[in-house]
Amino acid sequence: MPPFSRLSRTGTVAVTLSAALTLSISLTAFASDALAQTANTAETPAALSKTLPGKIVYTQLTTPDLPKAKAFYGALLGWNFQDRPVSRGHYAEALVNGHVVAGLVERPLPDTNNPPQPLWLPFISALDVPTVAKESLQWGGKILYRPTVVPGRGEQAIIADPQGALFAALHTPHGDRDDTDDTVQGDWIWHAILTPAPAASAGFYQKLFGYQVEDAPPPDTHQHYILDSQSIARATVNPLPARLPADASARWIGFVQVDSVGSAAEKAVQLGGRVLVQPHPDHQNSMIAVLADPSGAVFGVMEWHDPSAAGDAK
Amino acid sequence: MTRWTTKTFLRLGSTLCLLGMLSGCGDYEYGGPGQYGSYYGGGGYYSSTYNRGWGSTWGPGWGWGPGYYVGPYPGRGPGRPPGVRPGPRPGGPGHGPGGQGRPNGRPEGAPGQGPGGGRPGGGQGPGRPGGGGMGVGNHGGGQGGRGPGGGHGPGGRR
Numbered sequence: 002m003p004p005f006s007r008l009s010r011t012g013t014v015a016v017t018l019s020a021a022l023t024l025s026i027s028l029t030a031f032a033s034d035a036l037a038q039t040a041n042t043a044e045t046p047a048a049l050s051k052t053l054p055g056k057i058v059y060t061q062l063t064t065p066d067l068p069k070a071k072a073f074y075g076a077l078l079g080w081n082f083q084d085r086p087v088s089r090g091h092y093a094e095a096l097v098n099g100h101v102v103a104g105l106v107e108r109p110l111p112d113t114n115n116p117p118q119p120l121w122l123p124f125i126s127a128l129d130v131p132t133v134a135k136e137s138l139q140w141g142g143k144i145l146y147r148p149t150v151v152p153g154r155g156e157q158a159i160i161a162d163p164q165g166a167l168f169a170a171l172h173t174p175h176g177d178r179d180d181t182d183d184t185v186q187g188d189w190i191w192h193a194i195l196t197p198a199p200a201a202s203a204g205f206y207q208k209l210f211g212y213q214v215e216d217a218p219p220p221d222t223h224q225h226y227i228l229d230s231q232s233i234a235r236a237t238v239n240p241l242p243a244r245l246p247a248d249a250s251a252r253w254i255g256f257v258q259v260d261s262v263g264s265a266a267e268k269a270v271q272l273g274g275r276v277l278v279q280p281h282p283d284h285q286n287s288m289i290a291v292l293a294d295p296s297g298a299v300f301g302v303m304e305w306h307d308p309s310a311a312g313d314a315k
Numbered sequence: 316m317t318r319w320t321t322k323t324f325l326r327l328g329s330t331l332c333l334l335g336m337l338s339g340c341g342d343y344e345y346g347g348p349g350q351y352g353s354y355y356g357g358g359g360y361y362s363s364t365y366n367r368g369w370g371s372t373w374g375p376g377w378g379w380g381p382g383y384y385v386g387p388y389p390g391r392g393p394g395r396p397p398g399v400r401p402g403p404r405p406g407g408p409g410h411g412p413g414g415q416g417r418p419n420g421r422p423e424g425a426p427g428q429g430p431g432g433g434r435p436g437g438g439q440g441p442g443r444p445g446g447g448g449m450g451v452g453n454h455g456g457g458q459g460g461r462g463p464g465g466g467h468g469p470g471g472r473r
Binding site: 191193195217218221225227234237239242243244245246254256278279281282283284285287289291303 | 378
């Protein structure tokens with residue numbers, strides 16, 4: 002993933018005016034494009050492909066303490082970090098084997114009685130972000146961050162789906178990482194959305210990203226779906242666990258591949274995190290656990306075995 | 316005399332937005348330079364409405380544990396290794412009609428919620444539109460949202 006460029010003062014003014022008056026959209030695009038062209042690229046061109054709509058291509062953590070987050074994820078998942086200049090706050094990219102696997106943005110928590118929770122945000126690849134944003138409104142979503150060209154990354158919008166789960170739509174002009182790349186330890190391997198209305202959620206994402214939606218096979222015969230794009234499974238849609246409060250909102254959870262879920266869970270605690278869901282088996286002889294980093298951001302870890310080597314799957 | 320600074324424009328734009336005099340302001344809760352971030356990628360917290368967690372009740376206490384699965388299914392990824400990826404296969408017609416929206420007590424006649432409860436279609440063909448969520452409470456029908464329509468068929472394994 003390419004880096005971000007610090008905006009020049011001129012660029013900042015141009016963008017600010019356009020936001021305030023909605024008059025200079027073309028100027029903003031011009032300025033952003035110009036900046037994007039000057040950005041270095043961290044990804045090698047060979048690793049990229051065309052746009053793969055529906056693929057979850059990036060994840061971003063918003064955290065109040067970037068150094069602490071770096072220490073935690075670096076030690077737990079073997080991530081290396083690369084600081085990126087941004088106009089406000091601090092931003093770092095996390096790399097595994099030279100690939101950018103995540104972005105970490107530092108933002109102080111607002112001083113309120115009910116502060117929001119730091120979170121990981123999945124970025125779903127899209128051919129046309131403004132169209133996705135428009136359709137999300139049509140189907141009951143809310144746009145939290147309007148389609149914007151982020152220099153060096155592409156155009157993105159941040160959206161809340163009708164059940165309250167947050168995600169981003171992203172179109173990067175450089176294309177997405179090809180699916181032929183093997184997943185490696187420390188990279189995201191799976192995503193799941195847990196939602197109070199699985200069918201509606203599946204329909205929403207299908208509408209926005211053109212997913213093929215399948216009923217999950219037994220034993221998950223009811224209200225579990227698989228989201229496919231490019232004939233590859235990208236995520237599962239799942240009902241909320243049974244005893245979650247009825248008014249709980251939906252949320253996406255991403256899973257990082259690790260050697261040992263048990264060891265990762267232990268280490269997370271040693272590093273100041275928490276184990277929210279204890280290690281346990283999931284489909285295909287995989288093991289998963291759900292963890293929280295020291296700031297409370299939730300993510301999963303998954304121990305993935307080659308099904309052909311592991312025998313029959315669940 | 317007014318000094319036209321960036322802040323001046325921002326205040327003017329915000330005021331006009333509040334007064335409803337500019338288009339394009341209303342659909343966004345946040346976004347745009349000067350508010351929640353821009354050139355660090357939109358990173359923000361987006362209020363506790365969305366960034367709330369599930370409280371301290373995580374875990375087996377609310378039913379996530381053995382028997383509750385979210386991971387990849389056999390032959391369904393994470394897209395690897397090659398050879399187990401599903402290939403495209405024509406499916407049957409989509410099954411469209413959706414379930415009823417949850418009664419939420421909206422005033423009579425209010426629009427239903429968008430995608431409704433329709434099950435995602437099973438076929439590649441243009442399935443019937445999903446039923447709109449009823450979207451209203453006991454007072455009956457608002458205008459149902461359009462459903463997601465026919466889906467795509469389940470892929471076969473290569």
